[in-house]
Amino acid sequence: HRLGMNAVKWELEDLSFKYIEPKKFDEIERLVQERNPSREKLTNEVITLVEQDLASESIAAKVTGRHKHLYSVYQKMVIRGREFSDIYDLVGIRVLVDDVRDCYAVLGAIHARWSPVPGRFKDYIAMPKFNLYQSLHTTVIGPNGKAVEIQIRTHDMHSRAEYGIAAHWKYKLSGTSRSSDSPDMLWLKQLHEWQQETSDVTEFLDALRFDLRTPETFVFTPKGSVIALPLGATAVDFAYAVHTDVGNRCVGAKVNGKLVSLEVPLVNGDVIEVLTNKAESASPSRDWLNFVKSSRARSKIKAWFSKERREEAIDAGRESIARQMRKAGLPLQKILGGHSLLQLAHDLNYQDIEALYAAVGDGHISANHVIERLESSLGLAETYDSPIDENITTVSPSRINRRSASGIIVEGVEDVLVKLARCCTPVPGDLITGFITRGSGVSVHRSDCVNVADLKFHQGDRITAVRWDEAAKSVFLVNIQIEALDRARLLSDITRALSDQEINIVHAAVNTTKDQVAFSRFTFEMADASHLEAVLASVKKIEGVYDVYRITNN
Numbered sequence: 001h002r003l004g005m006n007a008v009k010w011e012l013e014d015l016s017f018k019y020i021e022p023k024k025f026d027e028i029e030r031l032v033q034e035r036n037p038s039r040e041k042l043t044n045e046v047i048t049l050v051e052q053d054l055a056s057e058s059i060a061a062k063v064t065g066r067h068k069h070l071y072s073v074y075q076k077m078v079i080r081g082r083e084f085s086d087i088y089d090l091v092g093i094r095v096l097v098d099d100v101r102d103c104y105a106v107l108g109a110i111h112a113r114w115s116p117v118p119g120r121f122k123d124y125i126a127m128p129k130f131n132l133y134q135s136l137h138t139t140v141i142g143p144n145g146k147a148v149e150i151q152i153r154t155h156d157m158h159s160r161a162e163y164g165i166a167a168h169w170k171y172k173l174s175g176t177s178r179s180s181d182s183p184d185m186l187w188l189k190q191l192h193e194w195q196q197e198t199s200d201v202t203e204f205l206d207a208l209r210f211d212l213r214t215p216e217t218f219v220f221t222p223k224g225s226v227i228a229l230p231l232g233a234t235a236v237d238f239a240y241a242v243h244t245d246v247g248n249r250c251v252g253a254k255v256n257g258k259l260v261s262l263e264v265p266l267v268n269g270d271v272i273e274v275l276t277n278k279a280e281s282a283s284p285s286r287d288w289l290n291f292v293k294s295s296r297a298r299s300k301i302k303a304w305f306s307k308e309r310r311e312e313a314i315d316a317g318r319e320s321i322a323r324q325m326r327k328a329g330l331p332l333q334k335i336l337g338g339h340s341l342l343q344l345a346h347d348l349n350y351q352d353i354e355a356l357y358a359a360v361g362d363g364h365i366s367a368n369h370v371i372e373r374l375e376s377s378l379g380l381a382e383t384y385d386s387p388i389d390e391n392i393t394t395v396s397p398s399r400i401n402r403r404s405a406s407g408i409i410v411e412g413v414e415d416v417l418v419k420l421a422r423c424c425t426p427v428p429g430d431l432i433t434g435f436i437t438r439g440s441g442v443s444v445h446r447s448d449c450v451n452v453a454d455l456k457f458h459q460g461d462r463i464t465a466v467r468w469d470e471a472a473k474s475v476f477l478v479n480i481q482i483e484a485l486d487r488a489r490l491l492s493d494i495t496r497a498l499s500d501q502e503i504n505i506v507h508a509a510v511n512t513t514k515d516q517v518a519f520s521r522f523t524f525e526m527a528d529a530s531h532l533e534a535v536l537a538s539v540k541k542i543e544g545v546y547d548v549y550r551i552t553n554n
Helices: 006-020 022-056 070-080 084-088 100-113 155-173 183-197 201-213 235-242 244-248 286-290 295-328 332-337 340-347 353-361 367-377 450-462 490-500 529-540
Strands: 062-065 091-097 136-141 147-154 216-220 226-230 250-255 258-260 272-276 408-410 418-420 432-436 442-446 466-468 476-485 504-512 517-526 545-550
Touching: 006 022, 006 070, 022 062, 022 070, 022 091, 022 100, 022 476, 022 545, 091 100, 091 155, 100 136, 100 147, 147 155, 226 235, 235 244, 235 250, 235 272, 235 295, 244 250, 244 295, 286 295, 295 353, 295 367, 340 353, 340 367, 340 450, 353 367, 432 450, 432 466, 442 450, 476 490, 476 529, 490 504, 490 517, 490 529, 529 545
Parallel strands: 091 147, 418 442
Antiparallel strands: 062 091, 136 147, 216 226, 250 258, 250 272, 408 466, 432 442, 476 517, 476 545, 504 517
């Protein structure tokens, strides 16, 4: 609101939402289009009734509907945990009038027609938000018992809210002069000074977010400059607001000319002088994290310590992982020289192997967990043992092929145990590759399994040709994942759709994230792989489901 970037913000949010989360965007857009006709009808009815009431009261006003942006709908579903219908079916209108007196007259007229919802009235005219936003907000029970959100403000307030302080100020002055020290412009002046002093764009954005989101206390530098801090902030918060280096070197502070402890909360009007240590060894204290209030100060303190000990953490993590590898009997050089560990780091959401080492060294993740995930991703741990077990006989391809009870034929090998690899769980129709294990027969992988390339590179002599036995009637387990916008009865609808496809569900797991997205995993038996597409298509038709796909462990 202060910067007048709401229109840009809304457009960027919807565009970003569309390209970052295209499936969620498409699902919400589809739901919006389905409900638009009935919602527009109710909105027009409310506008007509309000205009009639205001005309009878001789109040000049402009009444318009308020359209909800797709990303704002999604955000409300996430933050409030509500269903789409509860959010989008709520009609909103805006009433613009000439002066403040008319704002309250409009409020009275609307409340005379419809009953207000208790606890939903906000007077931001008498008590503006910290970002200078002013308006009356109320929610009433409108036609047909439907809730209606109403905003009432002057044209002047609307101009400030939509276009920002600077544009509004220029528009109102129409060429006249005005002091840049006015209350409306003071914040922009301070913001400009911060931008000039900060070379790091990220640091500037962090400071901006901190300033926008928190209740404020206003204090002064010895030269009279105003610094806005969160309520309850300390001299350390002040020091970091001035400059990162000032914060890192802070050793004490004077408040209104008197030495005070660094953790003493500041109050409006305090004049702060920061005492710093000029020595090269000057550094922040971990104890500061116990009392600083601003996210800027907290992040800068953590960043300093994180940078100082990163190399130490990397070394400790590397040694811990190597020690666990040796204990598990894994080939250290082969794994560290291949791509398996890097792939695992990416799977665990770390940028590279060093980031994974640092996380282990810092205790964010255990080395045991890393090794367990590594063994799981590689399929069978014994695949890295060498040499090939003599008990597994390799014969000429001209020999008779052996038909396995697993539904897989191993080319040129008789009487061999065949196992489907747990890392990729192949099913009929997948291209497959066999790998001769030590003492466990042939492990069958999907040909596009990430482990196959690694196995071919390190132990290519164990790769063997395999194919599906088309005459076999084996039953295979298939895993699918369903991603949907969470709502009531979602799981019931999914299981009904699967049941209608006449498949036998053997396992189900559902997890709902903090952003109200439901991830459902189902394991079921399937004899005909061609049936899978029909199953996925039936689930995709369920309301709220934006993606469904077969999954493998890797």
